[in-house]
Amino acid sequence: MIESEHGMFDMIKNYRDAFVLDDFNQLYVDYFNKYMYIVGDYVAGKLRLKGFNEQNFNTIPDYIVESCAPNCAYYILKNNEPKEEKGSE
Template identity: 35%
Template sequence: MIRVNRHGYTVLEEKRDGFDEEAFIARYSDVLDKYDYIVGDWGHGQLRLKGFYEPQSKLATYENRIDHVMDYVYEYCNFGCPYFVLKKETDINEEESGPVFGGTKQKLKLKRKFNKNEETNA
């Protein structure tokens, strides 16, 4: 389980080793808190995240329902790109032990580290 911003996520699907926990935490935004699922895809060395809802959710539209996630992958992602699908499992209480990632300082630190690694690998 991945913990970020007081939520726990489970990896449901991963294609071509698309999931990188540090990159996900660095890229995560509070806007994604409201979604039931998060899809991440890689293009040109950049991770892009998009939220999706359960089909029965009142907030769900055709485009952002999880049962149409493959339409999104085929239409908006680079052909053959690595991607992953995460499902929000739990809300983490502050009393629970263990690190919870996603705070502003933690995200900036990881973002700097990730960008530095990209520059050295290029």
């Protein structure tokens, strides 16, 4: 269980000890609240975050292979309190 400034998350995977709480807190924005899963990966020393929902959770391995540097450090978090995006009224 990870407690961050942005809520509680379960660590699904932490490949090569990628997770750094300070980096996550600095980069995370409210936009990611709607996602059930957050993938964080490091490219050239910079953290990138990408959100996934339950429907596309199974595409995370493809994202890691196709969009991340080979053998890069990455992690997968499960958001314990995803918030649905408010629709336009």
